[in-house]
Ligand SMILES: Nc1ncnc2c1ncn2[C@@H]1O[C@H](COP(=O)(O)OP(=O)(O)OP(=O)(O)O)[C@@H](O)[C@H]1O
């Protein structure tokens with residue numbers, strides 16, 4: 001019983017890091033330009049299919065195709081910005097919601113059309129296997145995903161805090177007009193935020209493919225969780241998303257363990273509602 | 288250095304500046320004065336590329352910048368210290384200053400400029416790792432001016448540098464403006480404190496409902512009856 005409990009904690013922690021990674025792009029894009037990307041989880045789905053097909057067609061392990069998938073998603077993020085977001089950047093919120101929601105429907109529809117609703121999984125990857133510490137089994141793919149998420153999140157944070165471009169991104173998030181007065185081209189910074197925001201989802205998707213099914217709706221749950229994480233961490237707060245990802249991961253597995261697996265998402269949503277009512281700005285949010 | 292000819296500026300479709308012409312010569316301090324809501328800040332925004340004139344022409348060192356983007360204008364050597372400071376509140380003082388030099392990648396040059404602004408405002412060096420929002424109003428104004436200097440401008444636009452700071456600091460800020468000019472930076476100053484603005488400047492323009500109502504040297508305007516009545520309460 002005790003071993004099982006620790007086992008649960010560990011898996012919650014591991015998945016929590018991944019949630020944080022998925023949420024980071026969402027919160028970053030929101031923080032920069034006040035746009036909620038409803039299709040965020042569906043970019044994850046796209047990344048997972050890329051990763052899956054790299055395996056199915058070329059026999060490339062998801063771990064090895066990760067850089068390519070990341071790059072592709074980076075490009076997709078930039079493309080999304082220039083094609084779809086830029087034209088509506090000053091539009092009313094409702095138009096913005098329609099556009100990103102439209103992307104969600106489009107991507108899911110496209111995936112269903114191209115690849116059917118089948119659940120696909122890579123049976124054996126270079127990471128397959130477990131390690132055990134005492135009574136606790138840890139899947140190597142899950143462990144790798146968590147480590148990858150920590151590294152990737154660390155890189156994002158380092159980029160934002162320590163580099164010239166990262167600083168410019170933060171400046172645009174803080175005050176667009178003042179940033180322009182510094183000679184910062186906010187348009188390019190928005191594009192960069194979309195590139196990075198979607199690329200991080202690419203990393204998450206690539207890591208996930210080693211142990212999770214790929215299907216057209218796979219982004220729905222992860223997208224939803226990303227929203228909870230972003231709300232909990234504070235809209236626009238990258239560090240908040242790190243902490244919140246872990247909390248959501250733990251809440252999910254613990255409620256699944258203590259009450260029943262069928263309730264685990266319910267408790268995540270209860271957590272979400274709790275945040276909205278008690279601390280709408282989130283853990284580390286401003287305002 | 289700066290030449291503004293028949294410029295009209297509008298927000299959405301409402302003209303705020305109807306027809307304004309003026310010039311700033313190399314090495315001058317030129318003041319723009321006028322009551323609240325007469326469009327002084329709007330003029331500065333029109334120069335730094337935050338908004339663009341639909342009618343009229345702006346040239347800077349011989350280049351037409353009427354339609355230029357703000358990054359191009361900063362690159363040409365104009366820097367705008369906006370009304371209300373507009374610091375990046377959650378970033379440190381040092382980051383705010385570094386962002387002022389965004390267009391420069393040369394770290395040696397950036398450090399040289401940091402030394403220069405720390406020389407002008409020694410207190411900022413002590414505050415460099417503090418969040419900008421935790422500074423006093425006067426210190427924040429110093430950061431705003433220092434940040435504006437970090438792009439090494441030839442022309443510095445200052446919008447109400449005395450806004451919301453203690454009188455003793457106002458003196459200090461104006462002393463700094465004189466010092467900056469001595470270092471070769473030309474200055475276009477928008478200021479509520481008309482006495483100070485006219486004292487410090489070589490020439491000044493009075494803006495009223497979006498037009499130039501009066502112009503002259505600082506001394507001429509200080510002696511002018513209309514100015515004394517409308518601004519100096521004499
Ligand atoms: N972003 C904006 N959108 C619409 N109207 C604006 C905007 N900014 C300023 N205005 C209007 O333009 C007019 C001129 O404003 P501006 O800020 O240029 O005046 P000002 O002379 O700088 O005033 P103050 O001395 O109060 O700073 C005002 O009527 C103001 O309401």
Ligand SMILES: [Mg+2]
Nearest residue numbers: 327328329370
């Ligand atoms: Mg003003």
